[in-house]
Amino acid sequence: MMVHNHEVVIIGAGLAGTRAALEAAKVADVAVLSKIFPSRSHSGAAQGGMAAALGNLDDDNWEYHMFDTVKGSDYLGDQDAAEILAKEAPEVIYEMEHMGAPFSRTPEGKIAQRKFGGHTLNFGEKPALRACYSADYTGHILLHTLFEQCIKQGVRFYSEYQVVHLIVKDDICRGVVAWDIRNGGLQVFRAKAVMFASGGYGRAYRITTNAHANTGDGLDLALRAGLPLEDMEFVQFHPTGIYRNGILMTEGARGEGAYLLNKDGERFMKRYAPTLMELAPRDLTARAIQTEINEGRGCQTPEQKAQGIPGDFVDLDLSHVSEAKLRAVLPQIFDLARNFAGVNVAKEPTPIQPTAHYSMGGLPVNVDGQFIRDAKNTPVRGLYAAGECACVSVHGANRLGCNSTQDATLNGRRTGRTIARDVPHLSWEDVPAEDVKAAEKDLDWYYQANGSENVADLRTRLQDTMMVNCGIYRNEKDLKTQLGIIKELQGRGKKIGVKDKSKCFNSEVMEAMELGHLLNFSEVIVIGAIERQESRGAHARTDFPTRDDAKWLKHTLAYQEPDGRIRLDYKPVTITRFQPKERKY
């Protein structure tokens, strides 16, 4: 098997991976592996903005940003991490600007900023103008800027390489095994430092904003290597996905003044968040929409009306905002609403429903990006993570909009610096033959699979049932049903058939592997959700409707035992400035 040696191997070429690569490449030989072309990474889909208390248009400061992030997290976020995010964010923005990112501007030429959910001035008084943006293509411009800088810096990209195995032995990470998607076959990437920047997992749900590639591979690779996942029960639903397909209508739309209306034309958010209205945090807003729908106040399609069926969406209305302004600051949502909902946003409302969007949980890391293997915060030598796949934990139980592009870029930068610091002290370790054999055996299994089960059927069943049983509102009965379904699907997953035996671009094998990942980490989401008997942030239990700080102000750590069983452990939340309070908006 071909063996590559790179001092640093980064899995993922989104904002986190490319930003880290730029730092690490200052001192080391860096390779970035990506299963899709780098600039196709999901970061490029980010629309609305990137948070930083620049105060270009109001009296913003980092303490307000930190407070909002902590309160938004329902006090589960680690406050040392939130403080770093809020303090370093302005520098990260200016650095992106100096690298060439074309941000939208104020008339006097400063970086323009807009409102976003849960971001306030003076500790909750009124909405802050904090999201820096480039129209509604913010992720696209950030990702292209970083990719170009990486090329300039000599970072080596392995495009269309899917990492299939993480090599950890004696608590030391030694590299990865990757599948060359274009030509077939496995290759070993030996490294002194390995970093996960492999993104989120929205594809475990039927209605999602996430790209097809977002299948949480990194999470499962770590789990299979005996490493823990943190706070996986917290899954963010974005309030405004286009009805029936989940494609995102950015929160920037509400930042620019959009209303949420029920079937009576009522701005119902006044009953849920009287101060912030449509700019309340996502967990609260998504629940408000779902409650309107559940209680019969959802909007109806003409067919639903004719048949007397209750409506299952609400309206996002921008028709009171001037068309010239909309075309200038939200051009993409014009196209999305027209193409996917047949709507002209300047004239009529867009039907929307909550859509699976972001994973608050993930690979446990400390504030320097080192992978943590237990509740005592013991780092794994040579292993790091940042971005959506990681759990620092900045976002706790609920992430605020525009904090993720900032988290990925800022913690990507921090992690890259940690790697640059550590690499001179790390050594080349042997790659155990058993790891290589295990990866080969796995791949062979997929090529030889000739059972009767169909990958797409199993995936659809998982996605549909995760929506219903482990979505916005949860309860013990549904979650236990879902655990049973996942077990059944895991069993059926052992009997799949793969017809395509070709080496080149075998998307059938790829999807089969991704299904394995989806099924494995979804079990962790559901078990964490069953155990957490409280409601906090995005985890809303109808059978335990209140937050329970006495029992549950702690992070979940989940391990997969060698026999496949999931074992849970817990670790304390870091609280520095802000004691947990009741959350009102």
Ligand SMILES: Cc1cc2nc3c(=O)[nH]c(=O)nc-3n(C[C@H](O)[C@H](O)[C@H](O)COP(=O)(O)OP(=O)(O)OC[C@H]3O[C@@H](n4cnc5c(N)ncnc54)[C@H](O)[C@@H]3O)c2cc1C
């Ligand atoms: C539609 C949409 C809009 C958003 N808008 C905003 C916004 O306006 N503001 C905001 O702050 N946040 C936004 N977010 C969230 C934010 O964009 C993401 O959380 C963030 O960009 C993730 O960056 P990342 O670098 O961690 O991962 P990603 O950009 O998702 O990159 C993941 C990388 O990992 C690679 N990868 C994965 N698995 C493997 C494997 N097995 N082998 C090799 N490579 C692998 C992929 O190829 C990819 O390069 C949005 C998200 C979505 C879906």
